Amino acid sequence: MVNTQLFKTTPGKLAPAADAANQSGARAYGYKTRHHLAQLAATGCMTSTFHADAQAQLENVLTLAQDVDTAFLAKTAVYARQAGHMKDMPALLAAVLAQRDIALLQSVFGRVIDNGKMLRNFVQILRSGQTGRKSLGSRPKKLVQQWLANASEQRLLQASIGADPTLADVVRMVHPKPAEAWRAAWFAWLIGRPYDEAALPPATLAYERFKRALLSGKTEGATAEDLPPVPFQMLTALPLNDAHWARIAAQGSWQMVRQNLNAFARHGVFEQPGMTAQLATLLRDPEAVASARVMPYQLMTAFNAASDVPAEIRDALQDAMEAALVNVPAIEGRVVVCPDVSGSMSSAVTGWRGSATSAVRCIDVAALVAAALVRKNPRCRVMPFEQRVVPVKLNPRDSVMTNAAKLAAVGGGGTSVSAPLRQLNEERADVDLVVIVSDNESWIDARRHGATETMTQWEAIKVRCPTARLVCIDIQPGASTQAVERKDVMNVGGFSDAVFRMVGDFAGGATEVGHWVREIERMALDPQ
Known part of the structure; x- marks a missing residue:
């Protein structure tokens, strides 16, 4: 038998x-080449996980990126950024594309490198040498110059937040040739060179004047109403009061508010009249949630971490979760x-x-x-x-x-x-x-x-x-x-x-x- x-x-x-x-x-069962690249692009953060280390992820992506046609490579970069909301992987794929098909990179550059953080990621990956060279090259350099030449003052200010490299490092690398007087003054201000203060664009000029007034101890020019519309990270090292913080919260983007609820609680924002209702309305706004491209798990993070905020804010985060799960x-x-x-x-x-x-x-x-x-x-x-x-x-x-x-x-x-x-x-x-x-x-x-x-x-x-x-x-x-x-x-x-x-x-x-x-x-x- x-x-x-x-x-x-x-x-x-x-x-x-x-x-x-x-x-x-x-x-x-092993993934086929295209599926494997898509898998890494949608889940890989190039950091060590329980089962995979960062170097192995990088080596896999670089190998797979050479084994697919450049059209699929470009589409994967766009998908990972626009649908997957990833950061490191799309920038890496764009850097590989810079070596393989610069014309194709040019056609998708603005959709993958869609903010200052992505620009800095792209530059750092290129100059690291991991994709085959340690310089930007003339045509990738031109794409970076074009981004800097076309970005609004607000996008430039937001891009200036962060390091490795800083936006100032990027400007020194690519030497943009600004066509407008305000942009020339702004770049000089950014990298610490002499500049014409009167030529600075409005938000940056307001920031410089507010900072001087606040640090000199003057009341005039340093009230909450004088707070300049710049990224809040540029302001937090200054001696701000609760009214200043409330103004920062009122001017904040959806993502910025979501990320700083506990900081607002520490600085008395929710004790200011009307601020709790105003921020709760922003957080639960379906259109704001959609435009912020928030991942549902980011809302879970905010909800779990927001232990010292009013109940109305926590309820608004739950409403935002329902909006984020519309799909x-x-x-x-x-x-x-x-x-x-x-x-x-x-x-x-x-x-x-x-x-x-x-x-x-x-x-x-x-x-x-x-x-x-x-x-x-x-x-x-x-x-x-x-x-x-x-x-x-x-x-x-x-x-x-x-x-x-x-x-x-x-x-x-x-x-x-x-x-x-x-x-x-x-x-x-x-x-x-x-x-x-x-x-x-x-x-x-x-x-x-x-x-x-x-x-x-x-x-x-x-x-x-x-x-x-x-x-x-x-x-x-x-x-x-x-x-x-x-x-x-x-x-x-x-x-x-x-x-x-x-x-x-x-x-x-x-x-x-x-x-x-x-x-x-x-x-x-x-x-x-």
């Missing part, structure tokens, strides 16, 4: 054999969402950055995705997993913040991506869509040969539910997945709200293989 354990009959079609290994050494789809049928709550998911979602390491963990993002789907799909079943499914009950009427916090509080232990699928099979449950949110580093359910356990269990589900679809959302940079890409399986990376739209599209009938890569391929290359 044959060994029935060795020759065990399994339900469903024969799942394809795994062709790669994940970071944990377990069997997995979460309402999906017909039986939906199951499976957030990974294993030990590795406790690492920071954007990797280790020293004192700047994000307080948001991978498990927080996975929990947020699950809570958002429950909010739009009240009958959605949630199956958190580690090496097994962890039972958690959620109230779909609770806020996204509340349910996300409840999910993020459970977990630990090893990772078995197949665990929720196995339980669905044991229950003989019918499903239409399963969404798994994980770092894909499954090892508890590792097999020595053949398909991954995830694909084996998925094939068993397909016997009962032939039209079911599986979406695997990967929120960490990696080179493999536990479910092979095909008509009924989509792998997508990232943690912006664009992922929700793709899940909805796929669930609604976008069944072609490579759905996510085609999303990137559809990006236009014409300047906008």
Whole structure:
């Protein structure tokens, strides 16, 4: 009699054999070149994560960027910036494009390098030598000069905040030739050369006069009404009073207000008449949330950190979360969402950055995705997993913040991506869509040969539910997945709200293989 354990009959079609290994050494399916580049561009922050170090991410991106055509490289850079809201990776891809196809870089430059921080990132990456040279080169230098020549005073002031390199370093490198007197005076002011103060543009001139008045101890010219409309970082080293801080808050952008709520509380802003209501109105404004391109997890960070602010502000952050999740789809049928709550998911979602390491963990993002789907799909079943499914009950009427916090509080232990699928099979449950949110580093359910356990269990589900679809959302940079890409399986990376739209599209009938890569391929290359 044959060994029935060795020759065990399994339900469903024969799942394809795994062709790669994940970071944990377990069997997995490798991504194709374009998908792999897209995965790194949407999730990689070029910092060390639980499973991948920064240098390895950089080397992978540089290798992959040479293996794809320049059109796809440019589209990936645009997608990573505009849809994925990433910073380091789009700048890196743009720097690679500067070596491979400068004309194509010129056509997308303004869409990738869309603010001063991105400009400084681009310059630093180019001069680091990692992309093949340590100088900007004449044509990339011209693109930087054009950015400086066309930027408004406010964009230049915002770009002047930050280092490595500073905007002054960039100006000294590229030697812009300003056509306007105000721009010439501003650049001279920036780099510490003699300048005609009367020629300075309005906000910068107001800043210089306000600073002089304040430091001299004069009241005239240094009141809250005299506060210049410049980035608040230019003002915080000055001896400001509570009224000054209230004015700073009133003039702040949506993102600036979101990032500085505790600072405002320390400086008495919410004690000023009307300020709490004014800032709450700004924070919950759907149009302001949309234009700020806020990631949902950034709202979670603000909500968790804002412990000393009025309840009205915390309520406004919850309203902003609902606005930020406008792309979460309402999906017909039986939906199951499976957030990974294993030990590795406790690492920071954007990797280790020293004192700047994000307080948001991978498990927080996975929990947020699950809570958002429950909010739009009240009958959605949630199956958190580690090496097994962890039972958690959620109230779909609770806020996204509340349910996300409840999910993020459970977990630990090893990772078995197949665990929720196995339980669905044991229950003989019918499903239409399963969404798994994980770092894909499954090892508890590792097999020595053949398909991954995830694909084996998925094939068993397909016997009962032939039209079911599986979406695997990967929120960490990696080179493999536990479910092979095909008509009924989509792998997508990232943690912006664009992922929700793709899940909805796929669930609604976008069944072609490579759905996510085609999303990137559809990006236009014409300047906008």
